Amino acid sequence: MQKTWAVFSLILTCCVLLYLILWMNLSEQFSSKTAFISTLIFSQIKTSLSQTEKPTFPTEREVNITPIPILYKKNFTKLPAWDFEDDYLRNEAKRPTCPKSLQNTEDPKFKEAVLPDIQLWLYKGLLNITEWNRLAHFNNPFGFMEYKYNEVKDAVDLIPKPSIFLPVPKSSKDGCIRCAVVGAGGILNNSKMGKEIDSHDYVFRVNGAVTRGYEEDVGNKTSVYVHTAFSMHANIMSLKKYGFHNIPQDKGIKYVMIPEGLRDFEWLQGLLQGKEAKGSFKGVRPLKYFNGNFNESRFFVLHPDFLRYIRNRFMPSKQMQGRYWAMYRPTNGAFALFLAIHTCDIVDAYGYITEDHHKYSNYYYEKLKKTNVIFYINHDYGLEIKTWKKLHDTGIIKLFQRH
Template structure:
């Protein structure tokens, strides 16, 4: 793992209560009470115990970092967030982003067991989670990009391009602009070969779940996606979606290679290659719950279908970049005129974007537009919008 000059002490800090603007978010969720269980308790919280997403008194409390490095960029997301009437009540600049054994103990297990994965550990096994975390090197600094920057005193800004897989990027010619950023974030399929002019060539961070990786390897194999992006400077951002992800990690850690045993037979052509655990980052459930609660809370959470919903991997990735970077540009994300574009830029034939109940893309579309309009991010919205990029 990269060693940074700055080190922060972490603690669990109670934030002032944030009240979502949605009326339904305040009034329709059932109040829930449950005595904190121990890992050996007979009674375990399960999804089936609730007819809608349970609401706990500590629902909107998150683990924060003390002593995180501060940006010296005058145009940083963190500076703009503090100046935004809408965003300053939502944004937590020192949120804990990565999960490791130093950010995990029995108290944390009891707290996070109240939330369904990927927002917590409901339904998981304590020994499995702890056993996995003990094998990973601790993350010495949550704000790893700020910590890695030379502390010269200059007004240097960390720029990041977050590349989704939307069809809006097809024939966009955005490749050079994407590669001009300090860091490039990609997600899921992330096909590059043959699409360099539109999506660029560099990858700094790759975000995925076990399911999204399996599906990408399966459906995009014939188009050239045979493995996760590889490179000595690439960091992997694993959104821990549930039991399957921890089983994958158990096998990966046992073999020190990507876990063969968990792959389906249809993935026999997958290229298994070892990689350093120093570059493998587990996203903390608090970050994902923060994204859901404060930015992308869907009304489906107030129904019996609540376990189905979570923000998309692209949304998780973009909000993670906003926590890490000073300046964020988003490419390949849903825009107001999404119906004009194919589902993905790499689709061989034009396919309409499909909406499923597990994601709320309309909610995501509104969020990206609002962040763009407030100058928090720059959102690529097609050829006519290029001139507005700084």
């Protein structure tokens, strides 16, 4: 009996040691095919996300599961290839009433790529453990790789369910929503496009949306302001010399936040609780940036699925296949433009990078000293140039260009 027990104990010990060795050496070989736990978790998720099924949101009525072990970017030499990479949370698609809507385009590539019912917003009730285990496979801002469940969920559970984003204006006779999306490109310097920009129903601006003193070129109307926690904080600090002392605060303005990383969720907690932020923005009170004009009903947070969908289907850079794969993401301006494409009928883009960008300063507010666009590794400006041109040539958007 003792001999039998000893053999059993030896076998059990060997099994435990083998498991530990395999786990500690987990690296880029960890993929969707080998991650058995992922397969179990996503057998149900994939059904709810399937295009052939009615879209459903996750609920807290789920089996007793726990967050998957944290995945680290350093263990992958390129973008990991999960078999659910191109699965997204879906919502009810809004049918356009506008006969000229870009959703009615006949361009085959755009029709194949676009998902009119993609889930745009992240808010309370959309993040449980099942959803976490799906999104934890993707690097930020496309998911929650390297993060802990509670530190993100605590912030998400504070985000209220958003109201209608851009209603059809009462003045619209044809039911169309006309939008201008304004980047900061130097191509707008001396463009005299201000009146045209402000004539749109809604005007999107991003990051350092300097307008004071530049109204003739860029207008002064802002309906939607798209930002990250860092861009809001940094631009207020760095652009004061150009007259940018406050973020846009037009009446009825909608604020759209891109959850770029963990620091954005730390910022969100401080903002929505009216307290100082923790972590990266320790000691900062996010509410102060709104000068008393913050309203939760006009605050929106983009869903990681929407951000990943834009990257995967419209802006898949070659950088994703190299060692710096995790650094790449489309610019804030790119996300703002695609948000407009998914919420407006007619979209005109101003101040976006074009093939002849070298003729202009980096930013339109740099009038005294010309600077050039720096092609940082975290963005793919060459791809953005081609993307905006392609969208313009196919009639999806109208891109402001100078020849």
